[in-house]
Amino acid sequence: MKPHKHPEHTDNIWLALEIGNSRLHWALFVGETLYSAWDTGHLPESVIQHLAECQTLNDLLEKIFPQGESLTDILPLCPLLVASVVPSQTAIWQTYPNTRVITLDQVSLKGVYPTLGIDRALALWGAGKTWGFPMLVIDAGTALTFTAADANECLVGGAILLGLGLQFATLGQQTGQLPLVEMQDFVSLPPRFPLNTTGAIQSGVVYTILAGIKDFIEAWLQLFPNGKIAMKGGDRTLLLNYLRTLYPKIAAPLIVEPNLIFLGMREIVMGDSTDEIK
Numbered sequence: 217m218k219p220h221k222h223p224e225h226t227d228n229i230w231l232a233l234e235i236g237n238s239r240l241h242w243a244l245f246v247g248e249t250l251y252s253a254w255d256t257g258h259l260p261e262s263v264i265q266h267l268a269e270c271q272t273l274n275d276l277l278e279k280i281f282p283q284g285e286s287l288t289d290i291l292p293l294c295p296l297l298v299a300s301v302v303p304s305q306t307a308i309w310q311t312y313p314n315t316r317v318i319t320l321d322q323v324s325l326k327g328v329y330p331t332l333g334i335d336r337a338l339a340l341w342g343a344g345k346t347w348g349f350p351m352l353v354i355d356a357g358t359a360l361t362f363t364a365a366d367a368n369e370c371l372v373g374g375a376i377l378l379g380l381g382l383q384f385a386t387l388g389q390q391t392g393q394l395p396l397v398e399m400q401d402f403v404s405l406p407p408r409f410p411l412n413t414t415g416a417i418q419s420g421v422v423y424t425i426l427a428g429i430k431d432f433i434e435a436w437l438q439l440f441p442n443g444k445i446a447m448k449g450g451d452r453t454l455l456l457n458y459l460r461t462l463y464p465k466i467a468a469p470l471i472v473e474p475n476l477i478f479l480g481m482r483e484i485v486m487g488d489s490t491d492e493i494k
């Protein structure tokens with residue numbers, strides 16, 4: 217995917233990049249407005265090194281999306297905000313001259329611990345600032361995470377487990393005779409007690425993930441009966457569809473928003489009065 221149209225006002229454009237464990241997530245902002253968001257694979261280091269040579273946003277987008285349409289506007293090199301949970305990637309993106317790396321100390325969330333993932337902090341911050349606290353964020357990404365904050369915008373804590381894709385991959389790769397099950401193999405809820413190996417893997421992974429999500433939501437609502445719940449991540453649509461079928465009451469109040477991290481980044485940029493991006 218790539219940015220699908222060109223912004224008309226180009227003076228306060230900035231790019232946001234979230235470096236996830238599986239891929240890169242991009243957003244193009246015009247001031248406070250999230251204009252367009254898209255995903256790419258991780259780029260080869262050779263390409264990233266050349267980003268430093270870009271003189272305009274046009275150059276930059278052409279490097280990142282060689283097959284993409286080109287922006288005809290000649291723009292000064294726009295700011296790039298980076299949030300990364302892959303330290304080896306963070307370093308190479310800093311070769312781009314106008315990079316600002318968002319770190320945990322820039323997120324006003326209280327009570328964080330030093331090794332908390334910046335993606336978890338930003339998604340929680342973005343969700344809470346947009347829909348209100350208490351907030352629980354469920355990220356159905358490479359890892360499946362639960363991250364919560366109370367009404368005082370203070371981290372409650374959370375949980376981390378293998379995401380859907382990693383569960384299938386791990387079973388396929390770390391065993392002697394289990395096949396690699398692909399996500400695309402199923403669109404509706406799989407049978408619960410299948411009499412074949414692929415079906416058994418699908419059933420085991422899907423029903424235990426759904427039961428786990430249900431259990432965390434119930435525990436959250438016991439702690440915070442008026443607490444909100446937001447969901448993001450590459451597997452959000454699949455899991456939400458399953459949840460709606462299996463546990464409709466649990467699924468009903470969920471806020472689904474793929475761009476929670478970008479909402480969190482925007483809060484930081486716009487709240488920072490000395491920032492040149494404004």
Ligand SMILES: Nc1ncnc2c1ncn2[C@@H]1O[C@H](COP(=O)(O)OP(=O)(O)OP(=O)(O)O)[C@@H](O)[C@H]1O
Nearest residue numbers: 236237238239335356357358359379381449450451
């Ligand atoms: N086009 C796609 N490419 C890669 N993964 C996809 C795609 N569509 C859905 N997915 C699912 O998304 C999951 C990964 O989620 P996501 O892209 O949010 O993770 P990520 O890039 O590691 O980000 P994060 O580290 O923030 O979780 C995988 O389990 C995969 O099944």
Ligand SMILES: CC(C)(CO)[C@@H](O)C(=O)NCCC(=O)O
Nearest residue numbers: 301331332333334335336359376
């Ligand atoms: C859990 C992941 C991998 C999810 O992307 C990331 O947020 C991370 O690396 N976190 C560090 C550990 C923690 O959040 O406690």
Ligand SMILES: [K+]
Nearest residue numbers: 237301302303
């Ligand atoms: K690791």
